[in-house]
Amino acid sequence: MQISALFNTGKYKDSGIRHTLDMWHGSKSLAKKIHTAGQHKGCEELLDWTRDICNHFWHCCKSADTYDEFIELWRGVLHHVTGEHEWALGVCQHGPLPQDSDQAWMKKGSEAHVRLAEIILDARRLKNVHKYLSFRSTAEFESFHNHMHMYASKRFSFTPPVYAARAMLAGLDCNHHINRPPKKRPDGSLQYRKVFNKKSHKWSLYTIKEDKDYAYVKDLQSAILERRLSTRSVPRQSKKRPDDPR
């Protein structure tokens, strides 16, 4: 919020930088709002809609380029949840719905529907919606940070050269293993891992990747050895990098 403020009214307002927000976080905070509303008496049915509404949020952000396009699509969900797929000013974009779905429609004007409308039309959320329309995600960046922590844990302090070396090792590991194929069983079938989400009460499946082979370590070791053999004396003091903060 503080960063947002810097870009909305603060010192970066006219910087020309476009501030955007991460899709996952937007969707997560929406799910949280619906989950909280679903705890109220008579609003339990909202919980069955959380996933669909979050999917709709993703869909709207992905397909809309402007706020107007977004809001037209986004609002439609309030009609859709009541089973109304065509209304005075619009129509749902989805194809034919499955006949055997056990999803019950909401009653228009019911407490759950009113609460949902408050969330969907929440002015504070809508004010920030343009920051989601670029449909960006920091997921890969965050996963790289986690990967970095395996090499340079936040619980220890490192001197700059050691930190730099560890960061490079993390980079080598990441680059070498990033496109690993999925792990297969002897019969050729894919291996999955299932994860239970406590909030949505649903299971998700992930493919497991092949084990890491660290094949580059041998090259690294021989490079170190060659370098050592080619330099006769061992330098007493290593030269500092020009950007070394010390």
Ligand SMILES: [Zn+2]
């Ligand atoms: Zn619909």
